[in-house]
Amino acid sequence: MEDRLISHMAGSYDLIVIGAGPAGLAASWRAAQRGMKVALLERADHVGGLAASFDVVGVRVDQGSHRLDPHAPPELLTDLRGLLGDDLQQRRRSSRIRVGDEWLSLPFRADEVSRRLPASLLARVARDSALSAFRRAESDTYAGVVRSRVGSALYDAVYGPLAEKFWGMSGENISAEHARRHTARLGTWRVAARALTRGRRGRADVGGYYYPRTGFGELVETLSSAATDSGVDIRTEAEVDRVRVTEDEVEVTTQDGDAITGGLVFSTLPLPVLARIARPAPSLTSIESSARLRYRAMILVYVVHRGGRWTRHDSHDIPDPRTPVARISEPVNYRDNPDDPTDRTVLCAEIPCSMTDEVWGLDDESLADLVDETLGLTGLPGVDRMHVETRRIGQVYPIYRAGYERDFSDVDTWARMIRRVVTLGRQGLFVLDNIDQALLMAYDAVDAIRDDGRFDRYAWTVARERFHRSTDPPV
Template sequence: MAGSNDLIVIGAGPAGLAAAWRAAQRGMKVTLLERADHVGGLAASFEVGGVRVDQGSHRLDPNTPPALLSDLHALLGDDLQRRRRTSRIRVGDQWLALPLRADEVARRLPPSLLARVARDSTIAKFRRQPSDTYGGLVRSRVGPALYESVYGPLAEKHWGMPGDRISADQARRQTDRMGTWRVAARTLARSRRGRGGAQTGGYFYPRTGFGQLVEALADAAVTAGVEIRCEAEVDRVRVTEDEVEVSTQDGDVITGGLVFSTLPLPVLARISRPAPSLTSIESSARLRYRALLLVYVVHQGGRWTPHDSHDIPDPRTPVVRISEPPNYRNNPADPADRSVLCAEIPCSMTDDVWGLDDESLADLVDETLGLTGLPKANRVQVATRRIGQVHPIYRVGYEQDLIDVDTWARMIRRVVTLGRQGLFVLDNVDQALLMAYDAVDAIRDDGRFDRYAWTVARERFARSAHDV
């Protein structure tokens, strides 16, 4: 059809932007549709009080594959900075550096907890725990003491349910953090003096905020010929014999030979034509997401702390993490007289905290600082963001519902799902970008999509996510 696209990409998050850019580099005609008025999705940055902030805590893994990292360096140059991690986690009444160091664990934690951690490590090989839930698997890996003081409370705050109601898949995606606890615990079991420990980790981060990365991807995509349409919310994906018709709420109809969708799977099921079976619709309705409240407090008086983020398992507050965006980067343009705190509150949209006004939420952050021994913030401004669908909830039994919906999605001709929301996964940005690369590589020169190559790529990502 005249004017038809080779590829239509739905969603301008990292995966959608990378896929559109790569496809255009291969000479394809690409249109990218985004319902927001800006690109980037949850990876976008914006200003609060004259400071660029992110939507939560974002970093680029230092183990990002070299080829992908080379592409990002080409886009950002020296603005893609290698940074030293300065994160902390609250355990009991103490703050510990992340990654954990056994010497600090031995020095800072209460003797009673240290004794339990060392004992758990010593008897770990004799411990038998059910491994089909988050709670069972984590207890078997780090022991009951650390589960009760760290992982159990964090799980309940993140997902809104006890760890024994969460699938073990969630635990398998936290291997690195559990590994640092095991290193510390084994060292404590060998010697209560606690010599040695985990190495300090680092990460990559753009000079002006994480959103600089997705903005660079968008600029590169436009330069390569991609048409990006913001404020274009898709309300219908109709597959015909020869093409796909994508309709937006403002009445536009875009046609193409292939669609890459990063929409949440339940949304795609709702707007697709032909519609899925009743079984798939019911399964998709059971795939749920956790909402996220972000509270930004502008602090007058320079940097609030020297740390980039503070993880808070403490069940007395719904705040799970407080980050300080300017500490993630070295940006001379950041103001010297103020900073911004970003408090993350996972929740449901039916929870009381979701309906609080901005000042009440800022007061809640103040209470959290007092409960956890963090410095008082000299608040001069507050802003909030409410995001309805953020992280998939891996409740026990979700696997069969996901299989039902994913099997339907795989059978849709000319439509490919990818990205965090499109595959109901909790991948990092580097993994989302790699998925986009693999999806474009699976498009043949004749425009047909190589389902075999894409299936092999997806299996590789699934193995890496479950590699424990």
């Protein structure tokens, strides 16, 4: 199936992109470079989505922990180096994770694991590793897949508690698809476990990543500038409320009454939102299926610490079920930026939740107190708090509850049949992807637009299947 773009007309665009996150920005830029007339619509007053950065008392911070995978395809890294230059820094990872009562480095070091973990847990890990060849095949749940790959000891100590914290449900109620798409995240534990059972010492892997000098938002800001320089019409504070498809074009209208037309639309909107605003509308069955596709919310608590760097680590992952805080990062440790202040730093605490949870309604100071309690529970240093502010994000992670595949397939099948509309990005495809994967998805979508102006649905389907089979790097 192919979609033919309309030719240039007054007030019309070859491509309209909805959503100025990483995928939307990259798609807009790439399409404009190919000579297309492109409009990019974003409901917020800034571009970047969750990849945007902002200032907290003069310190540039991100919305959670972001990194760029050093193993991303060379074409993508070449483009980003060309845009960012020396500001794209290659960094060595200095993360930690709390296992029992101990902090362990990420990636894991077998010698550290053998010294710090309790003997009882070490014995269970070693036993699980020795019996790995005899474990039953994967089941149809996240818990079953992870237990079959890393054993019950590590599942009970790390993956089970993290699953409940991030997704708000037991691993037995989470789809196996989530575990299969993140196979690489399980590998670092398996390497450490094998090293323990064979008496080896040393680091299981050497972690690294790319990160912009002034914050992760520099990447999307630079993409936005490149898109503008290439002729993209970027409109912020333009919330789309209707996507109407006709035989010859697509009309996109916004809440402030603006309307533009184009030959093709790339939508990064959440699938349930697209189902609600698209015309012709989907069937009642598809609407009901879209309503069952849910997202996890997130509270980000930014605590300003007086006195310089808090720790030397970039992030601390916290499976401990006694606190809802899942990760605490220190943005200045992700980069080498001489412009960062030396007399203060900022901690970013991530609290996955539902918007109906009690924690969602806490005020800023109560949330900062919760962070203090977490530091005390986990043995992390205290903070000399001088300021706190928070951000609440309603849709962060898609929830892969067991059986979600049926609902997603129903909605996705409907979306694939909409002429002149292509869904992509984390929200548009209901995927938990990394930034580099979102950018690659945008590249593939633009590459599917032929030189004669037709959108190649076959090429895009092949690209989507390739993306579906890909896995994320270790957390």
